[in-house]
Amino acid sequence: MKKVYATLAVLFIAVLALFYTQYPKLEMISGYYAKYTATSVFYAGQTLNYLVENDHQAPLIEWADAEVDEPRKLVHAQVYGLQKRTAVFLDGIGSILVENPDELPDLTAAMRDKKPIPLPYPHGHLAPKDTVIPEVDYTAVSLAIKGAFAQNDRQKTRSVLVIYKGQLIGEQYADPIGPDTPILGWSMTKSILATWYGILSHQGKLSVFDTLAIEQWQSDERASIKIDDLLRMSSGLAWEEDYGKLSDVTRMLFQSDDMGQAALDKKPVAKPGTLWNYSSGTTNALAKYMKRYFDDVHQYTQFGYRELIDALGMYTMLIEPDVSGTFVASSYGWASTRDWGRFGQLYLQKGYWNGRQIFAPEWVDYVTTPTLGSEGAYGAHFWLNSSGTLPDVPRDMYSANGHDGQYVYIIPSRDLVVVRTGLAEAPVYDANGFLKSLLSAIGPTPTP
Numbered sequence: 001m002k003k004v005y006a007t008l009a010v011l012f013i014a015v016l017a018l019f020y021t022q023y024p025k026l027e028m029i030s031g032y033y034a035k036y037t038a039t040s041v042f043y044a045g046q047t048l049n050y051l052v053e054n055d056h057q058a059p060l061i062e063w064a065d066a067e068v069d070e071p072r073k074l075v076h077a078q079v080y081g082l083q084k085r086t087a088v089f090l091d092g093i094g095s096i097l098v099e100n101p102d103e104l105p106d107l108t109a110a111m112r113d114k115k116p117i118p119l120p121y122p123h124g125h126l127a128p129k130d131t132v133i134p135e136v137d138y139t140a141v142s143l144a145i146k147g148a149f150a151q152n153d154r155q156k157t158r159s160v161l162v163i164y165k166g167q168l169i170g171e172q173y174a175d176p177i178g179p180d181t182p183i184l185g186w187s188m189t190k191s192i193l194a195t196w197y198g199i200l201s202h203q204g205k206l207s208v209f210d211t212l213a214i215e216q217w218q219s220d221e222r223a224s225i226k227i228d229d230l231l232r233m234s235s236g237l238a239w240e241e242d243y244g245k246l247s248d249v250t251r252m253l254f255q256s257d258d259m260g261q262a263a264l265d266k267k268p269v270a271k272p273g274t275l276w277n278y279s280s281g282t283t284n285a286l287a288k289y290m291k292r293y294f295d296d297v298h299q300y301t302q303f304g305y306r307e308l309i310d311a312l313g314m315y316t317m318l319i320e321p322d323v324s325g326t327f328v329a330s331s332y333g334w335a336s337t338r339d340w341g342r343f344g345q346l347y348l349q350k351g352y353w354n355g356r357q358i359f360a361p362e363w364v365d366y367v368t369t370p371t372l373g374s375e376g377a378y379g380a381h382f383w384l385n386s387s388g389t390l391p392d393v394p395r396d397m398y399s400a401n402g403h404d405g406q407y408v409y410i411i412p413s414r415d416l417v418v419v420r421t422g423l424a425e426a427p428v429y430d431a432n433g434f435l436k437s438l439l440s441a442i443g444p445t446p447t448p
Helices: 002-042 048-053 138-148 186-202 227-231 248-255 260-264 280-293 297-309 337-348 362-367 431-441
Strands: 064-069 074-079 082-090 094-098 157-164 167-173 333-335 398-402 406-411 416-422
Touching (some): 002 074, 002 094, 002 248, 138 157, 138 167, 138 431, 167 337, 186 280, 186 297, 186 333, 186 362, 227 280, 260 280, 333 337, 337 398, 406 431, 416 431
Antiparallel strands (some): 064 074, 074 082, 157 167, 157 416, 398 406, 406 416
């Protein structure tokens, strides 16, 4: 009997220890579940059952469950009945986590200009050209794309799109995803934020080498931090980017009403420009700081859509704000696969779009210059292949990358843009092998 009591005591202590270590995570889990579900259901048109069987089949996240209130566009999520969180979807704005759905913040929706552009995709909204490009082996392109969907219970690819020489040459989707289904880009949104800064620079409103005029920084070494340091993730500010526990990034995304302030409050741990440290807080600090270039929040909100998103015809794109009205540019950009393709094509064309120079051609050189300390893997809010991370892909390839395997690959030397979205990344999804097969399908590498 003593052994039984001892065993029960050990089990009881183990349960208490598990509860003590895991309970703080529950608010993060239910917050994620509520917010992601709300936008997926009320914007992307997914069902809760589909999300439970697919998107929410992930460690920790699968602990939660949710109720959807369709008339009020609310989602209530909880983990085994604990730490209930509520997200509300606001038309034209996105979903936000709220304490009381009857007391909503006063947020401004952008006035969207969604007039169809009478040009073939990707430059407009007409059907893609069906002309044949001689050097392209279309059968091989199709096989390469199908390879990205092979064993898809593991790879979990949702969509692939290929634009070559400004022309769509292949795409495929996993049901129920389609060409116009909004997909969360996660950290691909960071590259949208960088582009806004590129536009502001092109318009003469800032230089990336300006120091940030933040009052709380002026009395210490943070006074020398430049916009460039933040874009390169080398601000020297302390930051922990760990999604498996309560960390700086999870507290910011699921507990903060003012996400842009999270990194601004951090103390320095290194001199600016000397330490590369990937930080979603850095991006949201830039998103908040961007408000300084406008007279009010409405102008700020309008700028992001008017000067980039709607200028390209990316009409499915939605960048969600936090409760304070700051774009959560680190993580919450939704767009269809075709619209993510438009974004990649803009960079391939060095900012030129339908007769308009949206950002200076030199901006591409800036964002693709490797950042000190990143070992050639990172530029300015874009990932790089300059050190050959993908050995069979040209070194000039750069990309917008997002959690769970969201990618916009841009390969200037091959005049190629590739979008891949999914729910799994390396090593399950073999980016090198997939891109290698696509490159082979569009002919030999051009001679310099």
